[in-house]
Amino acid sequence: MGKVVTMTETVRGVIARSTGAPVELVDIVIPDPGPHEVVVRVQACGVCHTDLTYREGGINDEFPFLLGHEAAGIVERVGNSVTHVEIGDFVVLNWRAVCGRCRACRRGRPWYCFDTFNAEQKMTLTDGTELTPALGIGAFADKTLVHEGQCTVVDSATDPAVAGLLGCGVMxxxxxxxxxxxxxxxxxxxxxxxxxxxxxxxxxxxxxxxxxxxxxxxxxxxxxxxxxxxxxxxxxxxxxxxxxxxxxxxxxxxxxxxxxxxxxxxxxxxxxxxxxxxxxxxxxxxxxxxxxxxxxxxxxxxxxxxxxxxxYGDCLPERDFPTLIELYRQGRLPLEAFVSERVGLDAVEAAFTTMKSGKVLRSVVTL
CATH class of the missing domain: 3.40.50.720 (NAD(P)-binding Rossmann-like Domain)
Incomplete structure (x- = not known):
């Protein structure tokens, strides 16, 4: 029997190490995707107040957090049982990958799903410390690991900074x-x-x-x-x-x-x-x-x-994201108006300060 080869990757990511501490841009390790997991190359990720709440310890105390969740990017690697997306798909990430089996889903109210999917494996620091991804996504990073159900395919001609906004606040x-x-x-x-x-x-x-x-x-x-x-x-x-x-x-x-x-x-x-x-x-x-x-x-x-x-606007990503992107492309929904500024991965802390000033609708990290 041949030796199983695993392929981890080391990329940059923005973490919150402790309550209230400034965020840090560090190396993080992305594991090989499991059976239903995918690695997404992040192209853009909005700076949402929820990320600041994570940093301030307002969600839970499972530090260190890998911040960022309002994102769009390209599927780069897939697990061996993935059927929902393919390599090369342009996707918006979501934190409501509905299970289809819980009592809410069975009653036809999947937007109340009680058992949404996230990646089973953990991304880590280079010393092996496990990271908690914000809202199960963690997209202030060059790449991130998510469950295939957290990916919604949309029109690839869409500006990633605009598409990613549907991942949280705008939706x-x-x-x-x-x-x-x-x-x-x-x-x-x-x-x-x-x-x-x-x-x-x-x-x-x-x-x-x-x-x-x-x-x-x-x-x-x-x-x-x-x-x-x-x-x-x-x-x-x-x-x-x-x-x-x-x-x-x-x-x-x-x-x-x-x-x-x-x-x-x-x-x-x-x-x-x-x-x-x-x-x-x-x-x-x-x-x-x-x-x-x-x-x-x-x-x-x-x-x-x-x-x-x-x-989350009682949304169903598979229903709502493609429709809203199409309305945007038709000129009927001005999503681009929400992108107030574009910043680099090293400017998340500054973006938090800008957000507190109330002068932007969204700062968007672009990669």
């Missing part, structure tokens, strides 16, 4: 409007918080046919961008009462769908009271574990409609 916002909020033609929509996710929710509401789209933010520059993406009205939350203004723009009724892209008790309350009596509230901003909500129970009873949470 979360688009899906909050189109999937979770089920925005329809003629609806009125208000979006509270117009950073990357909120701006995408505005674009999604416009794409879905909403005719009144109200952007709410404290930052005038974000409101300007929101108008460019489809907002018909703006509310300067630093000086105006958001609920009153939303009601004013909707004939005193409130909006059909209000999307909270901030995720704080005060913004969720604004969303609740700014909706129509049978309207929908969508929470897509991520709260912290210490946040609490206190409201009269009677107010919940006296309003109809729906109160929803949107996790």
């Amino acid at each position: 979360a916002g688009l899906g909050a409007a189109m999937n979770t909020g089920n925005v329809g033609r003629g609806d009125s929509v208000a979006v509270i918080g117009c950073g990357g996710v909120g701006a995408a929710a505005i674009a999604g509401a416009r794409l879905a046919g909403a005719t009144t789209i109200i952007a709410v933010d404290r930052d005038e520059s974000k409101l300007t961008t929101a108008v460019q993406l489809g907002a018909t009205h703006t509310v300067a939350a630093a000086t105006e009462d958001a609920v009153e203004r939303i009601q004013e723009y909707t004939n005193s009724f409130g909006a059909d769908v209000v999307i909270d892209a901030v995720g704080r008790p005060e913004t969720w309350k604004q969303a609740f009271y700014a909706r129509d009596l049978a309207g929908t509230v969508v929470l897509v901003g991520v709260p912290t574990p210490d946040m609490r909500l206190e409201m009269p129970l009677l107010d919940f009873f006296s309003h109809g409609g729906a109160l929803k949470s949107s996790w």
